[in-house]
Amino acid sequence: MPTESMSNDVKLQRFLAQDMTQAELGKRVGLTRQTIAAIEQGRYSPSLDVAFRIAHVFGKRVDEVFHWQPGVNEGNDAVSLG
Amino acid sequence: MSSLEKRALLALWSMCPVYCVYFVIQIGLPYLQPTMLERIGCLAVVASIHATAYVIGLLAIKRREAGEPLLEDERDRAIDGRATRTAYFVMLTGLIVVGMVMPFNNSGWKLVNSALLFIVLAETVRYALILIGYRSPRLAH
Numbered sequence: 414m415p416t417e418s419m420s421n422d423v424k425l426q427r428f429l430a431q432d433m434t435q436a437e438l439g440k441r442v443g444l445t446r447q448t449i450a451a452i453e454q455g456r457y458s459p460s461l462d463v464a465f466r467i468a469h470v471f472g473k474r475v476d477e478v479f480h481w482q483p484g485v486n487e488g489n490d491a492v493s494l495g
Numbered sequence: 496m497s498s499l500e501k502r503a504l505l506a507l508w509s510m511c512p513v514y515c516v517y518f519v520i521q522i523g524l525p526y527l528q529p530t531m532l533e534r535i536g537c538l539a540v541v542a543s544i545h546a547t548a549y550v551i552g553l554l555a556i557k558r559r560e561a562g563e564p565l566l567e568d569e570r571d572r573a574i575d576g577r578a579t580r581t582a583y584f585v586m587l588t589g590l591i592v593v594g595m596v597m598p599f600n601n602s603g604w605k606l607v608n609s610a611l612l613f614i615v616l617a618e619t620v621r622y623a624l625i626l627i628g629y630r631s632p633r634l635a636h
Contacts, residue, residue, distance in 0.1 A: 448570040
């Protein structure tokens, strides 16, 4: 059973962006304050579209804000391209 | 608490107690030998109480939400969609029972009340799943 996990630095990025509020970030990306809170707490994985928009607000790439760790099984299945 | 969550909570609180009382009365009614008018009156009173409680609650919610820029987003729609899909199957089961099975053995108010019961059940399942959806540990888009 894969045990992948998503994490993000949205809270950190908000802090670095002059302590931007959840409501302000939500307004800029078209989400409610509650959904921003859920994303920060890892209770909701946003759509790709929203992830790009959040990263864009902070002037970062998506992979700098959102991180995905493959599960134990999936990590072993990785194909070497070298 | 998000807008959809508040509305789901309001719908549950305004609907469940009122219809619980209604169905308890309906179980006892045959012993009281009510007339058709009394039965319709009972249903009308219950529906009016439900509607009044819901509208008052909705107005209170709308008043508190005035000025909020966004009331619903993709997470709300995902939670609502998931809850509605499950409630649809409850309604489908009700339709099969009330519309295809019960008419062979029952008629009149038994059919009416059974249909109403399945509507209330489907709505309860939908709103309960919405509330659970907001509290579940993880929901992917």
